[in-house]
Amino acid sequence: xxxxxxxxxxxxxxxxxxxxxxxxxxxxxxxxxxxxxxxxxxxxxxxxxxxxxxxxxxxxxxxxxxxxxxxxxxxxxxxxxxxxxxxxxxxxxxxxxxxxxxxxxxxxxxxxxxxxxxxxxxxxxxxxxxxxxxxxxxxxxxxxxxxxxxxxxxxxxxxxxxxxxxxxxxxxxxxxxxxxxxxxxxxxxxxxxxxxxxxxxxxxxxxxxxxxxxxxxxxxxxxxxxxxxxxxxxxxxxxxxxxxxxxxxxxxxxxxxxxxxxxxxxxxxxxxxxxxxxxxxxxxxxxxxxxxxxxxxxxxxxxxxxxxxxxxxxxxxxxxxxxxxxxxxxxxxxxxxxxxxxxxxxxxxxxxxxxxxxxxxxxxxxxxxxxxxxxxxxxxxxxxxxxxxxxxxxxxxxxxxxxxxxxxxxxxxxxxxxxxxxxxxxxxxxxxxxxxxxxxxxxxxxxxxxxxxxxxxxxxxxxxxxxxxxxxxxxxxxxxxxxxxxxxxxxxxxxxxxxxxxxxxxxxxxxxxxxxxxxxxxxxxxxxxxxxxxxxxxxxxxxxxxxxxxxxxxxxxxxxxxxxxxxxxxxxx
Amino acid sequence: xxxxxxxxxxxxxxxxxxxxxxxxxxxxxxxxxxxxxxxxxxxxxxxxxxxxxxxxxxxxxxxxxxxxxxxxxxxxxxxxxxxxxxxxxxxxxxxxxxxxxxxxxxxxxxxxxxxxxxxxxxxxxxxxxxxxxxxxxxxxxxxxxxxxxxxxxxxxxxxxxxxxxxxxxxxxxxxxxxxxxxxxxxxxxxxxxxxxxxxxxxxxxxxxxxxxxxxxxxxxxxxxxxxxxxxxxxxxxxxxxxxxxxxxxxxxxxxxxxxxxxxxxxxxxxxxxxxx
Numbered sequence: 001x002x003x004x005x006x007x008x009x010x011x012x013x014x015x016x017x018x019x020x021x022x023x024x025x026x027x028x029x030x031x032x033x034x035x036x037x038x039x040x041x042x043x044x045x046x047x048x049x050x051x052x053x054x055x056x057x058x059x060x061x062x063x064x065x066x067x068x069x070x071x072x073x074x075x076x077x078x079x080x081x082x083x084x085x086x087x088x089x090x091x092x093x094x095x096x097x098x099x100x101x102x103x104x105x106x107x108x109x110x111x112x113x114x115x116x117x118x119x120x121x122x123x124x125x126x127x128x129x130x131x132x133x134x135x136x137x138x139x140x141x142x143x144x145x146x147x148x149x150x151x152x153x154x155x156x157x158x159x160x161x162x163x164x165x166x167x168x169x170x171x172x173x174x175x176x177x178x179x180x181x182x183x184x185x186x187x188x189x190x191x192x193x194x195x196x197x198x199x200x201x202x203x204x205x206x207x208x209x210x211x212x213x214x215x216x217x218x219x220x221x222x223x224x225x226x227x228x229x230x231x232x233x234x235x236x237x238x239x240x241x242x243x244x245x246x247x248x249x250x251x252x253x254x255x256x257x258x259x260x261x262x263x264x265x266x267x268x269x270x271x272x273x274x275x276x277x278x279x280x281x282x283x284x285x286x287x288x289x290x291x292x293x294x295x296x297x298x299x300x301x302x303x304x305x306x307x308x309x310x311x312x313x314x315x316x317x318x319x320x321x322x323x324x325x326x327x328x329x330x331x332x333x334x335x336x337x338x339x340x341x342x343x344x345x346x347x348x349x350x351x352x353x354x355x356x357x358x359x360x361x362x363x364x365x366x367x368x369x370x371x372x373x374x375x376x377x378x379x380x381x382x383x384x385x386x387x388x389x390x391x392x393x394x395x396x397x398x399x400x401x402x403x404x405x406x407x408x409x410x411x412x413x414x415x416x417x418x419x420x421x422x423x424x425x426x427x428x429x430x431x432x433x434x435x436x437x438x439x440x441x442x443x444x445x446x447x448x449x450x451x452x453x454x455x456x457x458x459x460x461x462x463x464x465x466x467x468x469x470x471x472x473x474x475x476x477x478x479x480x481x482x483x484x485x486x487x488x489x490x491x492x493x494x495x496x497x498x499x500x501x502x503x504x505x506x507x508x509x510x511x512x513x514x515x516x517x518x519x520x521x522x523x524x525x526x527x528x529x530x531x532x533x534x535x536x537x538x539x540x541x542x543x544x545x546x547x548x549x550x551x552x553x554x555x556x557x558x559x560x561x562x563x564x565x566x567x568x569x570x571x572x573x
Numbered sequence: 574x575x576x577x578x579x580x581x582x583x584x585x586x587x588x589x590x591x592x593x594x595x596x597x598x599x600x601x602x603x604x605x606x607x608x609x610x611x612x613x614x615x616x617x618x619x620x621x622x623x624x625x626x627x628x629x630x631x632x633x634x635x636x637x638x639x640x641x642x643x644x645x646x647x648x649x650x651x652x653x654x655x656x657x658x659x660x661x662x663x664x665x666x667x668x669x670x671x672x673x674x675x676x677x678x679x680x681x682x683x684x685x686x687x688x689x690x691x692x693x694x695x696x697x698x699x700x701x702x703x704x705x706x707x708x709x710x711x712x713x714x715x716x717x718x719x720x721x722x723x724x725x726x727x728x729x730x731x732x733x734x735x736x737x738x739x740x741x742x743x744x745x746x747x748x749x750x751x752x753x754x755x756x757x758x759x760x761x762x763x764x765x766x767x768x769x770x771x772x773x774x775x776x777x778x779x780x781x782x783x784x785x786x787x788x789x790x791x792x793x794x795x796x797x798x799x800x801x802x803x804x805x806x807x808x809x810x811x812x813x814x815x816x817x818x819x820x821x822x823x824x825x826x827x828x829x830x831x832x833x834x835x836x837x838x839x840x841x842x843x844x845x846x847x848x849x
Contacts, residue, residue, distance in 0.1 A: 476663075479732070482674070483678065491663065
């Protein structure tokens with residue numbers, strides 16, 4: 001026995017882990033430069049007065065303007081009201097839906113789950129247009145149908161209202177993202193809890209409420225806190241539906257300040273800083289929830305048979321199918337119809353149909369290039385986000401590095417920054433650095449922006465999966481002589497494959513429909529379809545906007561189909 | 574001391590922080606494990622025996638002390654492999670891919686790792702199941718795959734954490750006998766954690782009895798001096814001295830199990846009195 005030999009052995013072991021140190025440091029550096037730095041730039045600029053290019057000086061003017069705005073309190077109240085209505089309705093429904101889709105013998109549950117994916121992938125701006133066709137107080141088709149009934153005196157629906165906004169949220173991301181996030185977690189839950197409950201004489205409802213829901217409670221809370229944080233920066237739906245009845249929320253207030261000419265960066269950044277103050281405790285709340293208990297529930301074991309629904313099987317199917325069809329097929333159908341109309345939403349003019357808008361858009365100057373740009377941007381964003389998010393999630397969940405808390409916190413920041421301000425922050429970073437300046441106006445920079453904007457969601461999805469997974473299989477790999485990197489590629493990645501595909505697809509879609517974070521970074525040469533759609537809407541050309549919307553929807557659902565197909569192939573079910 | 578020391582632990586300590594309170598899992602372990610020895614660790618639940626094993630495996634770090642492991646001259650084989658209590662074989666890989674996992678990670682040529690894997694699959698009695706997926710196997714068969722995977726790696730140390738705890742009694746007896754047979758062939762240094770006294774007696778050269786938390790060495794019993802090798806599970810269990818040895822180990826453990834129980838009850842009471 002020689003101590004030198006043993007020391008060498010330990011050094012060899014240490015050398016094997018050094019790859020891990022290096023990756024962690026690179027990751028921390030990347031996040032610091034591209035997330036922390038833009039945020040700091042934004043905060044600093046809230047204390048600077050004077051337009052860009054003019055002489056600038058320190059000032060509290062931005063804060064004064066932001067806080068003195070009488071509409072500000074109303075906007076924050078409205079944000080909270082929309083949030084409250086959204087969550088109270090969507091959370092219980094989403095829990096029930098996820099359980100039905102993941103743990104029961106609901107007919108066609110695979111197809112139904114996929115429809116909720118499709119719902120999430122539909123660009124909210126496009127769906128909003130679809131609902132306007134149906135629910136506009138004057139020309140809305142459903143209103144006209146209702147008015148044709150003898151006992152209806154005035155139009156029953158108005159999309160330009162509080163409940164119109166809530167409904168549009170529910171029919172786009174609010175419900176579907178919860179179903180998407182919760183279903184895999186329900187599916188991975190160890191069935192022995194449920195079986196134990198059922199063997200103890202508990203009914204299906206009792207088992208769901210007393211056993212299954214508490215077992216996935218951390219996931220449900222994660223999703224809820226995500227929604228709370230997210231609410232601070234929604235703006236697309238409110239931007240279209242709010243102004244006609246003078247309804248403003250936090251996100252639209254910031255957007256207006258930045259988008260107006262000349263832009264008011266100081267009050268906008270001051271508002272964003274207030275947003276950080278609100279969101280930071282939520283981030284810590286979320287982390288506290290995640291750290292509190294050990295929720296490892298996926299082992300190397302297989303899962304058992306689904307819970308039989310008995311006589312509720314077909315009624316449950318009818319309810320879920322109706323809901324899924326209402327929020328996908330209905331608005332999309334009417335959006336497609338609107339893209340072929342002479343006048344957007346007007347069905348009662350003589351010969352309302354035409355394909356001239358399709359012809360105009362497809363042969364327009366920008367369409368081909370925009371399509372190409374969009375595919376390039378979204379594909380790049382998907383690939384980069386899978387690598388980046390899985391590494392960040394892995395290090396925050398599994399490693400014991402001192403910096404992992406910082407990494408975790410930094411991964412949350414992009415969620416708290418309205419996309420348009422992230423764009424501003426990145427603009428400052430890239431224009432202020434001679435090395436990075438060359439990247440301005442290129443697709444890689446836009447990829448970076450969308451990856452950062454989508455980072456939090458990707459990391460959270462992967463963290464939830466990794467926490468549930470436990471360390472057993474990875475330790476088995478390590479003690480079989482695999483290096484950290486080998487174990488990461490051959491054990492961690494395969495186990496997470498369905499989740500990785502999900503993250504890639506989510507980021508592909510997010511990048512495809514992203515407007516806010518790339519609006520300031522794109523040039524005419526790098527314009528995407530979503531920006532083209534926005535251009536048409538700003539010009540008041542709703543029919544052309546509808547055409548581009550349909551193309552964007554085709555692209556996103558196409559990718560969703562592809563991912564599902566691949567997910568079934570490479571995934572571990 | 575017969576045989577050279579393979580692992581030398583000096584003053585090894587481990588402290589955790591549980592909800593802000595420091596907990597000592599291991600309170601100074603001094604221990605020499607000989608090369609080629611089958612070394613069993615028994616102790617009451619929570620005494621730190623698994624922690625000790627995980628520290629040896631490099632899965633956890635020690636808080637204090639030194640561990641010296643004598644590597645073989647010019648060794649290229651891995652230092653250790655571990656067999657876990659829970660099923661830790663990869664559910665998406667076939668039996669052969671599971672067994673060859675470590676070899677592939679170390680870039681063995683395909684033909685070589687295939688030959689080694691098949692050899693060990695046969696040794697653990699799974700011949701004919703090379704291409705089966707884990708969900709097609711019983712619990713006992715899965716644990717055989719784990720054992721084959723560990724042996725196929727040809728490590729200097731084999732670490733086993735209650736590998737048979739989740740199996741039924743009959744399967745356990747069969748697997749113990751098979752483990753003994755494979756071990757006799759290879760004579761690897763094995764550190765084996767178990768809560769089963771009879772398993773320890775059947776398998777071990779020496780048994781380390783640990784105290785309740787914080788884990789200390791209570792005694793080390795030389796079984797090799799009582800039951801000679803090669804050993805057979807049946808002949809050990811039917812031997813007249815078996816009961817005597819069992820009684821001796823249980824005598825050492827009984828007080829510790831009681832102490833662990835009292836400590837646990839007190840901790841539970843504290844939690845009840847002071848709801849967090």
